[in-house]
Amino acid sequence: MTDTRTQLLDAAEHSMRKRGYHAVSFRDLADELGIKSASVHYHFRQKEDLGVALVQRYASHVLAALELKASGADSPAARFSAFKEVYRDALVTSDEICLCGMLGAEALGLPDVVAAEVRRFFEANVTWLMEAQSDTTPEDERRQRALHIVAALQGAMMLASTLGDFGVFDEIADRI
């Protein structure tokens, strides 16, 4: 049996990726685990503590998945393909958009500490994609490509989810 803290993070991740930060309550999470909401506060004193922990865990999972998928990738194209697959898996295996895509949209209305963590996630994504490119490419050009890829894939998730059609994600991703 996984520990309560991990189960809480799992439940919160699903819920926030489906409905957003403000639609998730300590009571719902508690009910899902069969405990009381006061016990959730034992693990995460405030809701923003839960938010920060959640984004940090999510970011480390994504970065680990990137390293794994790209471990044998020896060309920029192969590394980009790995990046795309990690994003695709996030959407398709759970019918949920990226946690940080959701929280990024809501960023202006999030507690500062949570928004800062989301920002860090995207900066890490951009950095990863810049380093995945040929080092003969100028830095400006690498950065612009990286931003474009992240934006297009995040937008593709949102669109596919709204339109209720995963095929939309692939149509977009294959075209970048």
Add this chain to the structure above:
Amino acid sequence: MTDTRTQLLDAAEHSMRKRGYHAVSFRDLADELGIKSASVHYHFRQKEDLGVALVQRYASHVLAALELKASGADSPAARFSAFKEVYRDALVTSDEICLCGMLGAEALGLPDVVAAEVRRFFEANVTWLMEAQSDTTPEDERRQRALHIVAALQGAMMLASTLGDFGVFDEIADRI
């Protein structure tokens, strides 16, 4: 003095574009106008009625802005440029992402009628962009281009807002 209903829609639009559907309350809207929350219910019986009306008005504004900006555009490139500018204006003039970008992210957690309206918005966007292209281009290709443009611009708004840097939007938009 604009009528109350319009003022309510204005206030709700700002609030939802900044913080999302679930973070907006009838009380906040009422306070902003100096009326009581019960009076908001007179204009919109349920919250989802407000959501639907809001997305419908937003969609018609965006489509009207597209027609206006693209009225003199006689090439696919010029029409795409107009599309980009309409999206850019939405972000820059108010420091808010697109209403439907926000609601699209939250789509799985919205009342069905609201989610359906958001879907309709994106379908209209895709249709507009398909018709803006040369009719010698195959339909599949036109559709894929349209989806890609919408996704990239929506993602660009979300990223620019999260990173607190409008320049990010332009870097991405200029590159599509």
Add this chain to the structure above:
DNA sequence: TATTGTCTATCTACTGATAGATAGATAAAT
């Protein structure tokens, strides 16, 4: 007089959060 728009007053349900109690595990001191 009928309609429109707002008010007061109220409801139930839920929000995040806290205080204080308890049971069990672990560890340290005698």
Add this chain to the structure above:
DNA sequence: ATTTATCTATCTATCAGTAGATAGACAATA
């Protein structure tokens, strides 16, 4: 080995505040 102390994870009970929503009164307008 026994006592003492601390830590962990939960509980019950409760709080003030807010959510969306409704009923009924009132005044202004048409």
